[in-house]
Amino acid sequence: MLSESVLVANRGEIARRILRTVRRLGLRAVAVHSEADADLPFVREADEAVLLGPAEPAKSYLDVERVLAAARSTGAEAVHPGYGFLAENAAFARAVTATGLTWIGPSPEAVEAMGDKINARNLMEAAGVPVADGTRQPVTGLLDAVAEAARIGYPVMVKTASGGGGIGMGVARDEAALTKAFDTASRAAARFGEGVPAILIERYIERARHVEVQILGLVNGTVVALGERDCSVQRRHQKVVEETPSPGLTPELREHMLKAAVRAGEVVAYRGAGTVEFLVDTVRRDFVFLEMNTRLQVEHPVTELVTGVDLVEQQLRIASGESYPMGVESAGHAVEFRVYAEDPKRFFPGPGLITVWEEPEGDGVRVDSGYTAGNTVTPYYDPLMAKLCVYGESRAQALERARKAAEAFRIEGPKHNLPLFTELLSRDEFVSGDYDTGLVSRMRS
Amino acid sequence: MAEVCAEMVANVWKVVVSEGDTVEEGDTLVILESMKMEIPVLAEDGGVVAQLKVAEGDVVQEGDVIAVIG
Structure with a gap:
């Protein structure tokens, strides 16, 4: 049985995205928020919203006691942590369970095993997963x-x-x-x-691609891989664009990588949605384990677009103990652009009041946004305003649709990086698919 | 005298120099924090820090004067 009421312990676009699935499934959606976020769409769209405290994360989204108190006062039965904040905090996971609530995430033990990157690296090496x-x-x-x-x-x-x-x-x-x-x-x-x-x-691997595999650990203990995501378009070692399938993997390399990801999940008896990240050496044509993220990933929509699987729904079903087999079929190509409140040249943050916010529409276009016109992007949280996701039957079609969508997206007020996407979509290196993690810095050198 | 201003809304995370210090072009004066990112504010010219207008924990708006270098 699914929990009837789900509290989302997060904010912005990811809180809104999770709440949407909660509501679609006919469950009650509970939001928590800081004073700075009171006007954001995720608060307004929830069935119930609880003010946690001031803007500072330590006094709101990171305050375990306040989040648990909100769950008690609203009668929520389950807690979804989203990504960031308390998502990979094993103590929080334990506290949620100890309070009698359902934790929508992997076991605290799996979180801890993968949270320490040195421990994770050693575990993977022992299990035969390649490491650097x-x-x-x-x-x-x-x-x-x-x-x-x-x-x-x-x-x-x-x-x-x-x-x-x-x-x-x-x-x-x-x-x-x-x-x-x-x-x-x-x-x-x-x-x-x-x-x-x-x-x-x-x-350090020169000319590396960052490719990760989405896994789901099912209730019966099996681990399923839902394909990969290429996250090689980065600035300051942080992702800006992700796509699936990766244009840089041979079928053999993909097969090995998916198997390695399943093995990684099995090693920690993984349950729920997780992501195993790898670095692909484009010269040696092999890959090494980078880290595992024991939560829903920012860029999960591209996987949803090609597989048709709602990953948040899967998380809810697995957390409630529903047992079912799962086959994964995927078709087409999907790409995601992270719309940040930052300038497109130096990538410095530029918060501010949003005066114009017009999202693009069209075939294959999905926008996961955390803001709308009249909202203020504040300096307290990360700069992600929205994710522009585009599906196409082929990579070429996805990129063509993305060009139109990036141009149709109108944001005024805060600084934003939409011009970077238009630039990327006309750059041969990106369009050809033959790029690596150095792409953005080469564009700016 | 040259004013060094904040380029964005941010919190002052660290003040690196003191009034009276001699700085060279490119030296870090203060480190701001905005949207989970540290942003160093650099001296555009060498000189002496004549005034320091911010303290750690302050919130600055875009255009606020951070320091005056003379």
Whole structure:
């Protein structure tokens, strides 16, 4: 039995998207929000909305007690965390379950096993999933970092063991750069992470594609792969455009990658929706495990567009213990553009009052947005305003529809990066499909 | 005297320099935070920090003066 009432512990576009499926299934949708978000569509569209507190995430969306109190006061039976905020917080998952509510996500143990990137890397290596040469123990001092980088060989990637979203990540091509990257990562770890800063150093892959696999862990214990997403269009190590299928995989490589992703899910007895991220070495034509995200992914709509599967519905059904077999068929091509409140040249944030907001429509066009005209984009949260998703029977058709949609999307007020998409869609490297994670920086150099 | 202004709405996360400090072109004066991103505010010219108009934790609006370099 599905829970009759679902609280979404998130905001913006993802809260709205989850609430939409909750309502479609005839369930009661409960939103929680901060003072800064009171006027946003996700609050208005929910059946019930509870004010958590001030704008600062620590006093609202990250406050476990306030979220649980909202669930109690509204009689919600289940909690969906979305992505970010408390989504990969095992203590929150345990607190939700301890309160007698249904947690819409994987087990806290799976969250913890994958949350520490060094542990995850070691688990995968032991299970036979390919990993890049790197550190098997947390690096806590600069001397160790220098020694490990020398062993692995430059260039290396330096990142925090606990962080995510590209924060604190850096490439080092020599010892001087390593010192700087280690300092950046350590500061990020101290600021965003928990406990002792722990750094992971791995071989850096030049000309890499970032390709990830959507998995679903079913109630009967089987893990199903729902295809891949290519997320190689990035700025500051953060995704801007995603597409599926990946134009950079051979059928053999895709098959190996999907199997590796299923294996990764099986290793942690994964249940629900998760994403296994890989880096593809375009020169060597192989791939290595990057990390696993134990939650719904920002770019999940492209998978939904080609498979016809509503991933949020699957999450709800799996969380409520519904057991069913699942076959996956996919057709066509889908691409997603992340519409950020940032300038399209330097990618600096530019919050502000939205005076004009007109979403494009048309065949194959889906817009998941968190805002509308009259709303204010505030500096407290991430800059994602909307996701422009486009489906086509072929990649060429999807890109052609995307060109029209990007031009028809009108936003005035905050800065926005729509011009970047128009630029990308006329750039040979992107249009040909033969691109890697360096694409955007080459466009801006 | 040159004014260094905020380019966006942001929180002042870190103040790196003090009034009276000598800075060179490109030195970081303060680090702002907006939308989960750290944005360093740099000196456009060398000189002495004559005035520092913000403190850590302040909220600045686009166009607000952060520092005056003389």
